[in-house]
Amino acid sequence: MTKEQWGAAVRLLWGPPVTPARGPRRGLTLAGIAGAGVQIADAEGLGAVSMQRVAGELGVTKMALYRYVPGKAELVSLMAEAAMPDPAAGLDAALAGAGGGWRPRLGVWARELLAGFRAHPWLLEATVGARVMGPREVGWLERAVAALEGCGLGGAEQMDVAALIAGHVRGIAEQERATGGGAGGPEAEFGAVLGEVMRTHGADYPALGAALASVAAHGGQDQALDFGLERILDGIGLLVARRAEQGDPLK
Structure with missing residues (x-):
């Protein structure tokens, strides 16, 4: 623009x-x-x-x-x-149902954001780059930042947390869009294609073959959103704990 x-x-x-x-x-x-x-x-x-x-x-x-x-x-x-879903219409109720604490609230925020991208996949294109955000989109950012109030993080860190989680959600939504939202999700489709390659070339990639065999035996596919989100929240938790130990929160 x-x-x-x-x-x-x-x-x-x-x-x-x-x-x-x-x-x-x-x-x-x-x-x-x-x-x-x-x-x-x-x-x-x-x-x-x-x-x-x-x-x-x-x-x-x-x-x-x-x-x-x-x-x-x-x-x-x-x-x-x-x-963009009106945050006051559905997101606020979902956040209230998550109870207190920044971690469950950010988890709900991420899943609700993914639902919005799933409903209108073209939003992934429309909400990138330097642009003017409207009241609803700013309202989503407000909820993410508000979830971190009292955690001892500085303003820039709070904004970065929101951007980090939104980036993870966007990545999952992009993968779903690219695969057409087929049954089993993008991970299952990727696994099926990779499995075909590994049938003939698996001996060259033993670690990957062992990982795929473990997935086939024990499950665990199509968890990229939750796995990545939990690891991000783990990292934020470490930062929050570090700020508490320092006793001098950034402002």
């Missing part, structure tokens, strides 16, 4: 409702425009979204749409805000 696009996105996401001073309104609203874009992206991917396509879905001209939204970059920002 350019600086001009940032300003336009801020006004659209955070400012008062847009009301064109002239031209046919035809009942257009930012929510309706974003909703039309979300429907297209859900069905065909983010690449299928264009100002012309959204205008056609709404039964207006592209020029009429431009009176509300300056361009596609701002449109995608509106779509991402509309598609």
